[in-house]
Structure formats: C-alpha cells, structure tokens
Amino acid sequence: MSESATLPGVLDGVRVLEIGHFVAAPFCTRLLADLGAEVVKIEPLRGDPVRQWGAQVDGKSLWWSVHGRNKQSIALDLKSEEGRRIAIDLAQKCDVVVENFRPGQLTKMGLGPDVLREGNRDLIVAHISGYGQTGPGKDRAAFGVIGEAVGGLRYLTDHPPGTSDLPPVRVGISVGDSLAGLYAALGIVSALWRRERRGSDQRYQTVDVALTESVLSLMEGMLPEFGALGRIKQPTGGAIATAAPSNAYPSKQGEFVLIAANSEPLFAALAELMDRRDLIGHERFAGNAERVANAWELDRIITRWSQSLDTQQLLDALESAGIPSSKVYTAEDIATDEQYRARGMVREVADPRFGDVLHPGIVPHFPGAPGSVRNTGPETGADGVRIVRELLGYDAGKIAQLQQSGVLK
Amino acid sequence: MSESATLPGVLDGVRVLEIGHFVAAPFCTRLLADLGAEVVKIEPLRGDPVRQWGAQVDGKSLWWSVHGRNKQSIALDLKSEEGRRIAIDLAQKCDVVVENFRPGQLTKMGLGPDVLREGNRDLIVAHISGYGQTGPGKDRAAFGVIGEAVGGLRYLTDHPPGTSDLPPVRVGISVGDSLAGLYAALGIVSALWRRERRGSDQRYQTVDVALTESVLSLMEGMLPEFGALGRIKQPTGGAIATAAPSNAYPSKQGEFVLIAANSEPLFAALAELMDRRDLIGHERFAGNAERVANAWELDRIITRWSQSLDTQQLLDALESAGIPSSKVYTAEDIATDEQYRARGMVREVADPRFGDVLHPGIVPHFPGAPGSVRNTGPETGADGVRIVRELLGYDAGKIAQLQQSGVLK
Structure with missing residues (x-):
C-alpha cells in the first residue's frame, strides 16, 4: 500500500x-x-x-x-x-x-x-x-x-x-x-x-x-419552462431533447453503442465515416436545431449504418474518428475496464x-x-x-x- | 420574508x-x-x-x-x-x-x-x-x-x-x-x-x-455480485429486481400510476382492493421471493384491474388502502403539488x-x-x-x- x-x-x-x-x-x-x-x-x-x-x-x-x-x-x-x-x-x-x-x-x-x-x-x-x-x-x-x-x-x-x-x-x-x-x-x-x-x-x-x-x-429547465411557456417536458427515449445526433444505436449483433456526434465537426466526422458526405450541409441536418427537428430520420440513417458493422468494428471506427462513443457497459465491461x-x-x-x-x-x-x-x-x-x-x-x-x-x- | x-x-x-x-x-x-x-x-x-x-x-x-x-x-x-x-x-x-x-x-x-x-x-x-x-x-x-x-x-x-x-x-x-x-x-x-x-x-x-x-x-450490488457469482445485472423495465409488486400500471386513460405493494401487508391490502383475496397466500405469490419469480404474471393481473379504473379513482382507492402509490408526475403535477x-x-x-x-x-x-x-x-x-x-x-x-x-x- x-x-x-x-x-x-x-x-x-x-x-x-x-x-x-x-x-x-x-x-x-x-x-x-x-x-x-x-x-x-x-x-x-x-x-x-x-x-x-x-x-x-x-x-x-x-x-x-x-x-x-x-x-x-x-x-x-x-x-x-x-x-x-x-x-x-x-x-x-x-x-x-x-x-x-x-x-x-x-x-x-x-x-x-x-x-x-x-x-x-x-x-x-x-x-x-x-x-x-x-x-x-x-x-x-x-x-x-x-x-x-x-x-x-x-x-x-x-x-x-x-x-x-x-x-x-x-x-x-x-x-x-x-x-x-x-x-x-x-x-x-x-x-x-x-x-x-x-x-x-x-x-x-x-x-x-x-x-x-x-x-x-x-430537473434542469423543467420547472421554469413549464412556468413561462406551459411546456410539459416530454421523454425522448434514448435521445436528448436539445442535441442531435446522440443515441444508442444497434450493431450487427444487436448490441447498443452510444454515439454522441452532436456538434458540427463531430457530425461531419460521422457523416464521413458513414460515407454519407451528402449529409454535411444538407438543409435538414445543417445545424443542431435542424438535426434535433429531424432526429428521427437521422437516427434511422445512423442505425442502418451501425447495423452493418460488428460491435467492435463500430467502436473502433468511431474511436479512430474521434467521435464520443462507448459500448453500453454491463457489469462485466466495468469489471474489466482498464x-x-x-x-x-x-x-x-x-x-x-x-x-x-x-x-x-x-x-x-x-x-x-x-x-x-x-x-x-x-x-x-x-x-x-x-x-x-x-x-x-x-x-x-x-x-x-x-x-x-x-x-x- | x-x-x-x-x-x-x-x-x-x-x-x-x-x-x-x-x-x-x-x-x-x-x-x-x-x-x-x-x-x-x-x-x-x-x-x-x-x-x-x-x-x-x-x-x-x-x-x-x-x-x-x-x-x-x-x-x-x-x-x-x-x-x-x-x-x-x-x-x-x-x-x-x-x-x-x-x-x-x-x-x-x-x-x-x-x-x-x-x-x-x-x-x-x-x-x-x-x-x-x-x-x-x-x-x-x-x-x-x-x-x-x-x-x-x-x-x-x-x-x-x-x-x-x-x-x-x-x-x-x-x-x-x-x-x-x-x-x-x-x-x-x-x-x-x-x-x-x-x-x-x-x-x-x-x-x-x-x-x-x-x-x-x-451501482449497489452490481460489482460484488458480478465478482462473486459472474452474474451480470439485468434491466427490469418498470419493476425492481428484488421486490414485487412494484411497477407503473396504466389506468383506463392509459396514464401510468406507480404502485409499490412489495411487502406482505401491502400486498394483502392490494389483493383486497382488487377483490382478489384468492391471491393472498397463493403459492405463486405467498412471499416476496415467489412474487419476484412470478412478477410478470402478477403485473398482468394488476394491469387488468388498473385499466378498469379512471386515474383519479385508482389513485384514491390506493391512497385509502394505505398502499404507496403515485401518479407519474409531469412538470405540471410538480408545479401544482401542495x-x-x-x-x-x-x-x-x-x-x-x-x-x-x-x-x-x-x-x-x-x-x-x-x-x-x-x-x-x-x-x-x-x-x-x-x-x-x-x-x-x-x-x-x-x-x-x-x-x-x-x-x-
């Protein structure tokens, strides 16, 4: 000791x-x-x-x-x-x-x-x-x-x-x-x-x-937003209400991988990685507000890509592109994490x-x-x-x- | 002030x-x-x-x-x-x-x-x-x-x-x-x-x-349980892995109500309330371990009952029976809670x-x-x-x- x-x-x-x-x-x-x-x-x-x-x-x-x-x-x-x-x-x-x-x-x-x-x-x-x-x-x-x-x-x-x-x-x-x-x-x-x-x-x-x-x-903005706007904060599943794309996406094995590419450079890096350069600057995804508004469609596109890769392939690709990402850790992943x-x-x-x-x-x-x-x-x-x-x-x-x-x- | x-x-x-x-x-x-x-x-x-x-x-x-x-x-x-x-x-x-x-x-x-x-x-x-x-x-x-x-x-x-x-x-x-x-x-x-x-x-x-x-x-018992037993803790949806019944149950309107009747007297009170006295002492539900093992079936029985009642009826009945319960609070419920x-x-x-x-x-x-x-x-x-x-x-x-x-x- x-x-x-x-x-x-x-x-x-x-x-x-x-x-x-x-x-x-x-x-x-x-x-x-x-x-x-x-x-x-x-x-x-x-x-x-x-x-x-x-x-x-x-x-x-x-x-x-x-x-x-x-x-x-x-x-x-x-x-x-x-x-x-x-x-x-x-x-x-x-x-x-x-x-x-x-x-x-x-x-x-x-x-x-x-x-x-x-x-x-x-x-x-x-x-x-x-x-x-x-x-x-x-x-x-x-x-x-x-x-x-x-x-x-x-x-x-x-x-x-x-x-x-x-x-x-x-x-x-x-x-x-x-x-x-x-x-x-x-x-x-x-x-x-x-x-x-x-x-x-x-x-x-x-x-x-x-x-x-x-x-x-x-509870973050929940109370002031309700008080001022009458807005009742709603659940967003695996996503975040204020930023996109950020969600858990399935690999080929059906294991989920977190991907948080919710900034301009990170989203561009992800689009490159998916070989979908056309998404960069696309009117539906050209800024965070647009990506949040079209998060459902974006998540479908990313899911189609993530499902084409093995879990480890997917993680390695994201890591090498510098995109915040992670396996959804189980007890075993935690116990063996260096x-x-x-x-x-x-x-x-x-x-x-x-x-x-x-x-x-x-x-x-x-x-x-x-x-x-x-x-x-x-x-x-x-x-x-x-x-x-x-x-x-x-x-x-x-x-x-x-x-x-x-x-x- | x-x-x-x-x-x-x-x-x-x-x-x-x-x-x-x-x-x-x-x-x-x-x-x-x-x-x-x-x-x-x-x-x-x-x-x-x-x-x-x-x-x-x-x-x-x-x-x-x-x-x-x-x-x-x-x-x-x-x-x-x-x-x-x-x-x-x-x-x-x-x-x-x-x-x-x-x-x-x-x-x-x-x-x-x-x-x-x-x-x-x-x-x-x-x-x-x-x-x-x-x-x-x-x-x-x-x-x-x-x-x-x-x-x-x-x-x-x-x-x-x-x-x-x-x-x-x-x-x-x-x-x-x-x-x-x-x-x-x-x-x-x-x-x-x-x-x-x-x-x-x-x-x-x-x-x-x-x-x-x-x-x-x-993370409670997750690490020691994995280390000693190799057990990977699993998700349990709306329920609790160690106690039953405890879950969110839908009312007639489809609103969810939390019911935590996970002790002998509370479970008996719930069975009475549901007019299902037959469940008390029933071999599949006669103790916490049995109820956890058969939680899926128990939740189906409770859901059938909860869906027959309006949200407020359901909440009032549970409250009067002294069973820990609550609406799933939204921003509005919180803002107006006395x-x-x-x-x-x-x-x-x-x-x-x-x-x-x-x-x-x-x-x-x-x-x-x-x-x-x-x-x-x-x-x-x-x-x-x-x-x-x-x-x-x-x-x-x-x-x-x-x-x-x-x-x-």
Missing part, C-alpha cells in the same frame, strides 16, 4: 451515528465513512432488512459488503429503556446523527432531536424521508420509486409518447435514495464546516432532506465472508489522500461490545447483563 | 471561483451558491454555451435562470495574458476553484493548479472530467451520456431483455453531470472542513471527480428578464436557516466590472482599458 493510501481520509475526526435502514441513510453514511469519518450504525437485533436484498452467498448479501463498508455495527433493542439509553449516550459522543424513519417516528421512540442533543448541543441531526419533515404530505408512505416518480424522473425516463405501450422505465438503481443520501452528506459536511468556523448554532445543525425534492433538484482499474475505482477487497470481493472505489477521489476500504460491511452487532466499552465506558458485568436481557447483541 | 429566510446560508463566508462550462461544474457551484457560498463564474466573452440550451424566450434560456442562480458572472478572454492574470488574481482571493475542462487543458492555458495556488497555498482545487485526471483513458472524449453508459446506468435503464427492440432509455436528465457535480461539492466542503479543523495541507486540497465513477459509485409549495420547494422567483419564474427550492433544506434565491442566473459578464474593482482593486482607468482591448466584457 502506498504512503498516501495509509493517510487518514479527509473526514478523519468526525464521528457519525446512523439510526437508519434500507438505502438512503446507510448510503449517506457510506459516503461519509468512505471519506474517513467514523460511522456507528445502530441496527435492530435481527439486522437491517437491507441485508436480505440482492444476491446472497450462504445467506449473506454481497451488496452489504459495499453498502456497509467502513462502518461499525451495534445491534440494540431500541424499544427497551436500556437500549434507548445507549443510543442517547452514543449521540453524546458523536458529531452527527443521521436517520431515515418516517417523520416523527424517532420522537415517538423517545429519540427525538431534543433528547439526542441532551448534553451535546453541538450535535448535527440529519433527517431523510420521502416527502420531508413538514407539510401536508409529510406522512405519506414513500419508497424510492415513489420519490423518483413524484420528483419528475420517471415520466422523463421513457420512449417518446406514441412509440411504445410499455410503461416508463425505472432507472436501474434506487437513484432517489442515492440522491437523498448524497444531499444529506453535503448538508452534514456543510454544517460541520460552519460549526468549526463559527461555533455551535442550532439553526445550522438540522438538515431535512426529502427523496422527492432531491430528485426535483436535478481505466477503472488504473484509478482504483474497481478493486478487489478482502471480505471475511467471501474472500476477495469486487468493490467500486471511493468517490470523490482525493489523489493526495485517497483513503481506503478499512473494512467491508460488518456482521449485525459485530462492534457492539467494543463500542459500549470504549465509547461509553461500560464494564464487563454491565455488558453481560445487557446481553442477557436481550438489549445488546 | 421570515427572519430565518434572511439568515445567511450555511456556507456563507466561502468564496468559489468557477472556470467551468455546460453542466457538471456549474451544477456543482449552483449547489454551493444555494447554500450561501459566494460564487464567481468566469465565462468566455460570448458566454457559457449552456446558455443556448433548452427553451428560450427572446433568446434567453429559462434553464439558465436556475442553473446560474445565486452566482456572479465575469466574462474574460482567457487567451489573453491580461485575462489570464485576472483569473489568477481572482484565485488568490478564493477558497475554492472548480473546473471541468478536459484533463490538462487548464494547464495548457497557463492556469494549472500550481499557478492558481501562487500566493494562496490554502486553495482547494476541484477537477471534474469524464474519466478522471489520470489513467490510460483520461483523454477520451466524454459527454454526460457517455459517462452514464460507462458507469453502468444506461444498460440497466431498459425493458427486460427480449421484451422490446427499442434502445435502452436515457435517464431524462443529464444525471451523470449532476452526480459528478454533487460529488465534487461533497469533496469541496469536506476539504473546507478539514482545512478549518487542521490547517492547510495540500494533500487534502485537490479533488478529482469523474462522471463515469460518480455513476458507478451508485407539498412542494408548502415547503418552498416549488416557488416563484423574480427574474429581471422573465418576471416571475418557477424554480425548484434549495436542497439540502436547513429548516432553521433555509437561505434564499438571491439572484437568478446573471447575464454574461454582468458582475465583471464590480468584481475586478472590489476584489482586485482595479481603478476606472484600468477597467476601461481592459474593456477596450476586449479582455473584459
């Missing part, structure tokens, strides 16, 4: 308590942990339900190896008074608490922000929920897919109206949860910076992130359950101090005894009593 | 210089500016090309009202020695520089990190690019759509293999750029926190974010060009100090004269000379 890889991560010195489950809050804490924060995750005694998601080996989730990495796990019965007390005591030792229960649920459990701040007025509390902590719709049930639909993403992720009877497509990952986790992490670190610079101020120590709003925040490997963004990580496991690297990348995967996702409660001993100073007798009474795993 | 809305944002006191264009770097600085940072954007004299994107009114982009908000614009000829000098002088007055040129391009322009850090060793520099600043593939051309494809998102955003000849769908926004912008913002604020806590240390003051890697970072309005997440903002413009609110939300939209996207170079006068102390004569020679707009 190089010297820089053994440097502490940029957030070394921050301690975070996660009282979360499933995707959004744990993804937020994975980001913080990847950057070097110490993350303590409180789980129910039976473990976070997300441990059952995705492909398993011997009943252990492979996704969890990544989703839980660089964290510590303490399994507590939060319904017991003693379990609740441990959570409050832990919050006193932390800079940040992250939670993603339904709004108000934590308060009902006796773990509201006021309680968590007992004796620790510096505490930063981040809430993640479907619709936010306030407003008439705050109590509505929301899963990631609902957040994506209400945020406007599902409508736009579809073939153009009239081209298909199939439903709009789900983005292939739980992107609403991931975005909420990212925004929560940004809010948390911003609050940490401010506290460091100007001292404690409660007004800057609560963050309230909604899945719906995290998605909406990315650029990802060269940057440590695809790497083998030793996991005590599975041996070497393929992990994505740490993003954002600090080249001077890139950090490392210090541990893969821990077993439920694996660190509990050590945590109550080291952070809370419990002695062996008290720990044994807590374990016997089923409060601590 | 309430008292809390007039409080400075959480990042008040941070000054950021953007030398960027199009989407990723400007999105990063919008996030920082929304949180209260002072952002100075350097543009070419003819303006950022993104100002031409999307719907226009009188040649002015509506998207820019949001994309450029809370920023200041200075238009410079960076190819001139005097323009370059102004950029360097500005960097000396800033905490952060964000750029998204091709790797090495800024150095070729005489604005490499070493130059920008002249006299300001505290400077944090964030680079955003398609493939990252290092590695054998760093120089490949990359647009957002390429980053999404190479990150693995495009392949998964599709109907299941064999159900459609149409190409995989583009996520309806430039999500690769947005994710890179979010990760860069997280890296920047993390670096600011560390500098504040521990003082200047160059190793923690360079951030290197790639579009491809930002997307890959969200929850978004109640939280200030859809709001009218005065824009000197358009009158009131619909904007999304500020995410992440700090309820105690939510900040505000201080200005909409400025005209190209609108703040240039004031900036060189106030930040760099230039006098009127020097400013006039720079304007006459075409260095400063």
